[in-house]
Amino acid sequence: xxxxxxxxxxxxxxxxxxxxxxxxxxxxxxxxxxxxxxxxxxxxxxxxxxxxxxxxxxxxxxxxxxxxxxxxxxxxxxxxxxxxxxxxxxxxxxxxxxxxxxxxxxxxxxxxxxxxxxxxxxxxxxxxxxxxxxxxxxxxxxxxxxxxxxxxxxxxxxxxxxxxxxxxxxxxxxxxxxxxxxxxxxxxxxxxxxxxxxxxxxxxxxxxxxxxxxxxxxxxxxxxxxxxxxxxxxxxxxxxxxxxxxxxxxxxxxxxxxxxxxxxxxxxxxxxxxxxxxxxxxxxxxxxxxxxxxxxxxxxxxxxxxxxxxxxxxxxxxxx
Numbered sequence: 001x002x003x004x005x006x007x008x009x010x011x012x013x014x015x016x017x018x019x020x021x022x023x024x025x026x027x028x029x030x031x032x033x034x035x036x037x038x039x040x041x042x043x044x045x046x047x048x049x050x051x052x053x054x055x056x057x058x059x060x061x062x063x064x065x066x067x068x069x070x071x072x073x074x075x076x077x078x079x080x081x082x083x084x085x086x087x088x089x090x091x092x093x094x095x096x097x098x099x100x101x102x103x104x105x106x107x108x109x110x111x112x113x114x115x116x117x118x119x120x121x122x123x124x125x126x127x128x129x130x131x132x133x134x135x136x137x138x139x140x141x142x143x144x145x146x147x148x149x150x151x152x153x154x155x156x157x158x159x160x161x162x163x164x165x166x167x168x169x170x171x172x173x174x175x176x177x178x179x180x181x182x183x184x185x186x187x188x189x190x191x192x193x194x195x196x197x198x199x200x201x202x203x204x205x206x207x208x209x210x211x212x213x214x215x216x217x218x219x220x221x222x223x224x225x226x227x228x229x230x231x232x233x234x235x236x237x238x239x240x241x242x243x244x245x246x247x248x249x250x251x252x253x254x255x256x257x258x259x260x261x262x263x264x265x266x267x268x269x270x271x272x273x274x275x276x277x278x279x280x281x282x283x284x285x286x287x288x289x290x291x292x293x294x295x296x297x298x299x300x301x302x303x304x305x306x307x308x309x310x311x312x313x314x315x316x317x318x319x320x
Contacts, residue, residue, distance in 0.1 A: 002282035002316070003233060003240065006038035006047065007254070009247075010274030011306050013047075014038070014294075016282060016316070017256065019240065022268045025313055026291065029306040031299050033061075037076035037126075038278045041085055045283075045290055048074035048087045053098065058289025061297060064101050068092070070119035076126040076278070080134070086127065088136070093121045095134060095165070107134065109163045109174030118143050124163075128187045130194070131213070133166025137184040137196060141176060155200040160184040162196065162207075162215060178207055178215035186232035186242075186278075193218070197229045197241065204229070204241060204259065223257050223265055233279040237261050242276030288312055 002025075005015040013035045016026035033054070035047040044057040051072040055062040066072045066089060073091040080086045085098045094108035109124070110117055123139035140159045160181030165174045182200035189195075194207040194215055202224040207215035223229055224243055231242025235258075243255035254270040256279075270276070291312040 001235065002284070004038065004045075004280050004282050004287070005231070005242065005254075005256075005270070005276050006035045006278035006280070008036045008049075008275050008277045010254075011304065012271075012274065015270065016287070016312075017268075017270065019235075019256075019258070019268065024270060025316060027307070027310045028291075028294050029309060031302040031304075031306040032294055032297050032309060034300065034302075036074060036277050037078070037088070038280055039078050039085075040280060040283060040286075041079045043286065045286065046077050046085060048077035050074060053077060053085070053087050056290050056293060057286065058293060060293055064098065066096060067103060073120060075124075078127065080129050086134070088125050088127055090123060090125055091120050093117060093124050095124070095127050095136060105167075107165050107167065107172045109136065109138070109165055109172070111172040111174075126185055126187050127165075128189055128194075130164065130189065131166075133164060135177070135187060135189075135194065136163045136165055137161075137181075137187055138163060139183055141179075156182055158182060160198065162187075162194075164213065177209075177213060178217070180217075181205065183228075185230040188232050188234060190234050195232060195239070197232055199228050199230045202227060202229045204232070204239065221259055221263070221265075223259065224255075226252050227255055227257075228275070229257075231276045231279040233281070240279055242279055243270075244275035244277075245273040247275075284316070288316075 001019040012027040013030040014028040017024050034049040037048045044055045047054045053064045070091040075088040075090045077087045097105040121143040127134045127136040158180040161176045162178040163174045164177045181198045186197040204221045206219040208218045227243030233240045238260035241257040253272045254274045256268040258266040
């Protein structure tokens, strides 16, 4: 099993990783491509970052710029249906729906506020299609930017929540259906349940919906005390979770955690300091061409020291 890691605030932005061998085999430096969330959609790799949604395939890189008014700080990007894509526009506290190169709809749990909405009000970062709308994760239910600059311990007091968002008669409706999380990320739905990383406490939560559409916690796995837990992919017999270096702390490199259905946690080392945001399956058909595209792409203006570009090993061509 091979996977593709999307990394943010790191010297590398993409990492190809062999789960069975527990080793990385390819990477893309962050001065060639910047990413946060990544996904596969209609024969291409899509990556969100800053104010851009980027489409990568063997023919090149197409960039779609997102509208304001605030800086976007784009996080997760995922398909919603066969033809549309959505992106978490974190800076504007909304989810944008894209069809082709156009934004066709916007859903925000804060729609209708009478006062001007501040930038990155609730840190809405991820979403999945759920029931008659979307399920979204956010760090809070009210503006918290000023708290980040105070002594308030907002990362560890359970202010994070999950919103059920849907459209009704041209308006966005939202309600909190789960709470008590510490910096929630990486939503997944599997066998009728919802899974979510409570990143700051290093835990994976399982929620089950009740008859009123609320999510009740039914299981919690404590995975790590040493990493920020973010990135979640369902494998055949468990969950693959991303361990990011905690900011402003030394000595902890990027790590993957493999939580089996029996409850065992296996540690898979990835590399030096960095932050994993997303984990998706490796596409053995598309990735060789995308790797060639990235070898030919111009370097971005970026501060720091970056590793040289990496060529894909021959044995990882179209191998299943």
